[in-house]
Amino acid sequence: MKHTIVRYTLAIIGLFSVTSCTDYLDNAPDDILTLDMVFNSKNRTEEWLAGIYDGIPDPYTPMMRNYDAYADDFSPSQDWRAFSDWDCIDKILGNWTPQSEWKGNFWSDFPVRIREAYIFLDNVKALPEQEVYQADVDNMKAEARFLIAYYYYLLVNTYGAIPFQTSLVDMNDPIDKILIGQTPYDQIIDWLDKEFKAVSELLPPSYTEERKYGRATSVMALAIRARMLLFAASPLVNGNDDPDYAAYTNNKGEAIFNSTYDPKKWERAVNACKDLLTEAEGNGYALYKEYNGDGSIDPFMSYSNMCYKEFNQGNKEILFARPDVSYDLYSQHSVPRGSRGQGGLGVTQELVDAFFMSNGLPAITGYEPNGEPIINKASGYNESGFSTQPDVRKTKWIEGDKDAKESNTENTIAPAGTFNMYVNREPRFYVSVLYNGAWYRQSSRYVDFYYEGEDGRPASGSLWDAPQTGYLLRKRVHPETNILNYSIPYRPGIICRLAEAYLNYAEALNEWAPEQTDEILKYVNLVRERAGIPQYGTGKDSNGLDKIPAPADQTAMREAIRRERRVEFNCEYAIRFDDIRRWKQIDILRGDFYGMNKFGTEKSCDKNNENAYFKRRVEITRAFSEKNYWFPIHQNQLDKNPNLRQLPKW
Template identity: 35%
Template sequence: MPVAPVCLQKDFLNQVPDDRLNIDDVFKRQVTTEQYLSNVYSQIISEVDWNTGVPWEGLSDELDVTYNNYATYAMNLGNWDRNRGDYNFWTHYYKAIRSATYFLERVDENKELTPETLQNFKGEARFLRAYFYFMLMRQYGPVVLMPEKTIAPDATIEEMSIPRSSFDECVNYVVSEMDKSMEDLPEWQSNTRDYSRIKKAMVMAYKARVLLYAASPLYNGNTDYPDFKNKDGKVLINATYDPQKWKRAADAAKAVIDLPYFELYKEITNGKIDPMKSYKNLFLMDWNKEIIMAKVTDMFSFDKNGSPYKVGGWSSWGPTQQIIDDYFMANGRSITDPLSGYVENGYSTTADAYTTANTYNMYVGREPRFYVSITYNGSKWINNVAGTNNQPITVEMFNGGNSGKYSGANWSRTGYGMRKFVHPSSDLVQNRLAGRMEVHMRLGEIYLDYVEALNEYDYGNADVLKYLNLIRERAGITLYGDPSLPAPASQEAMREAIRRERRIELAFENHRYFDTRRWKIAEQTDGGAFYGMNIEARNNAEFFKRTLFETRIFHKKYYLWNIVQGELNRNKNLVENPGW
């Protein structure tokens, strides 16, 4: 029986194998075009590795990274000059910006994409480019805004030597690009498989963060940088204060709050908010309604560095005594408030909802977020451990204790551990970790962005107290304005209350480093004596003493990161940040 002839499509034999694609081929097919865009997405840096990945927590007053072989240790002691390249992301983000720009240049060539897909891809790439610029701005201040078309590889040094734009120009460009990207994006997710792709709501949230930074004292009316200029004399940070910047930030945050997709994550027990479960599981329940943007990430660092040595962790991220002292009491008052009920010394005689009898009084009666976030000597671990009769261990942080100083390296120099984000289902002995998301943006931050900006622009607006109290309500502490706790009575007092709430609610979420700088308080918070407990002690009696573990150095030039000499050599119009 004769075989029917095979009908070949036109150019069937004139195709390029997948392993021999050139850049022109990439933009002819949907699958390879999407792979290119995925590579642009991959340039979003994960911020969960505080040892070698990012320095934000290790350089803040929240945390000590125990190991002295990591750069943050030396940098905190003042060993930081203009040639230090650790955590210098200038090149990384400019490569990412170029990739996003090139994608925008070429994606229209793809005839396989539906109009809707093409539009979405453009919106995603445009936002990613704006996001990369903002990541540079939060670290370096004013940056170089590149041309809308990629510079040719054979460009001369003169063509590539583009000066920095002013910070205000950078903000206006990034915000305008975000606005443009929103026109091409659906407002929110249509299905769970789509959660990691950029949507309009995510862009709105990042716009609010950009505008909050722009309104803050470092960039709004800062008179410390009169000589921070390009070589042609252009001033890079405007010294004139503009209250409208706060209004723009407040309006942008409120626009996110008004979206119908998000709400504070809460778990209800017996008809009431369970503050401890709510705050803990916020970070463990993937894509709950508080999450605006997240990244699928290996959370190995959080589980290993945040867990005690006894359960297979490294006990190596030590919260400072400064942040221990800043957590509220359960009645919502500061430990320095005479009405707080705080007791520094001695031990409890009875158990309560979060502590056992014989707990050191410093840790008794604190707010639920404290117990979610902090491992202290004498605290119970978050799960049961094999070999302990199926009971949680009591963590011992003293010298020779089950998770304290010993002949190895895995112990906390502060006598505390950071347990926030650690998953109770992770088996650290076997290195089997529970998968979960890395949260980049959540509604709780937006509430705090909103009240901070609104308090500066429109002090006395009822929304300030409303949204600040919504954070406190979920946290399980007394609300401001309650008969037992008066609301802050002035704009300055409210500002401090908002900053304190932000410090606790967003603790260890990579905000504090940037907050102290944009508020221009880092000279007070990030330098000087840093304390923990007495980790050299071999018993509890001597352990519970405030003990200096480090004297940190903070120079004014540290408000903006150094640009390494190699970058200055490549761009003859690029000026270094002040003081370097």
């Protein structure tokens, strides 16, 4: 193996401070390198490892189109179906078969990264004369092991049933040893559980050298382990009584999924979450917070800048991030058309409905069969009429109105005349959603989403770049983004953050030991505290707000945790779609989805006025079904490997 010829085509990314591959590829025939040439060079060794890192999915535009958009947060313009990059829309509409291409491409890409990582483990060595010492080798090996486990986690999380190898496959082996069948799900999870834990004991919790930002840490390993074990304990793969799952076997006749419920899987998830919290909090990780002049938490600035601040800028909430990400298209797609953006990446009415009111109570508790919302009257929510007074809050956030200033002790976050649906909502709503009539600071104007309005659908010309649901995405679109001068500020690609660790722990503990109410609420309340809404309990909370009654039992607590996840992680990398899948709630993604009336030309909420903008209208009818709990194995892979078995219901 030491003299095997390899074609070195792995991309070099900005995770390491390394030299360009151009210098040595110019001296190699047709970019052919031997493994000796690679691993006798410090630069080439680091570049090889960097190439393995390059497979970590980008949590902005590519993954948003290829994974996140399947959930019920994003609502991309249906007219973008004309572009191949947006085939997610066809899939949402039910046009997804094993012959369909999927641009996430996990099945093809990750096995290559895994194989390269195993080659790395077999060949990396100390080069003292080049200042690569055994301690460096040991750390790089732990990084490679983390990457192998991470890519296997993503594969099994996406497909459920995958071929699984724990060492490098000799390509000279008989074909039946290379084209293997699928390993039972629980066996893979057990191996990954041990491997993530083992590498966490070898890796540092963080790096002091800025050039190493993004490299594997103990906290990253434990964060993915906790997320994985929460999924493995959830209804989809823990006691799923669907007969199609019970009958689903691999080529050896082994059941892929265990249909017997095991409560100890929740205990394992609880312990994994505890391990993560101990390691993270013990090494200075904390929720990102900004403060008002009086020392109170500023929830608007905290929740907004949590998305943009880097780890070395004090954002110790980040547990795992990819440093180089393609956020430019994400931003362009979300900026209004009248401000030179592509203005068609919006959010669903269902997401708007999910946000709490400022008093911490849910606004909408469900829907009637005809789609009408069931309004929680105790919350004070109202979706008729327009405000007569500005909605003013204690914050330095200046995105709410023209007179807002960072020097103010209070600022308007929704001006007078705002549709009442958008008044008195919690801070996370305003940071996440751009609604018709909202202030848009970069253009010094209020957005105009009316039909034929400055940001709406033009009477002639392209119909692609307009808000389909009456909303555009605001979350993770940096407030300093200005497409007019193509200024799009940097932000890290956050994959895991501490708020998720808190709610993961609360959920797992509620399933395993629901009597531990105080412990469960502690972590839910930490998230609500930073969000600036009342916490659960009695008396005053840490923000001086009146607490609201705690959920009465395990079922109510489960629902409260799920609501909190829905809001806190809206429009973030993969979380919502994975939650819907693991909870076995795919029905959420089936049927009519709503928005405002994008054809409306009048500032009216009169349901009987066809020109009224501010009334609910069906935007899209989604067609996901139970087969969509897993992604299908492409037919060409089944044709190549007769030992593979397609996922249930595909």
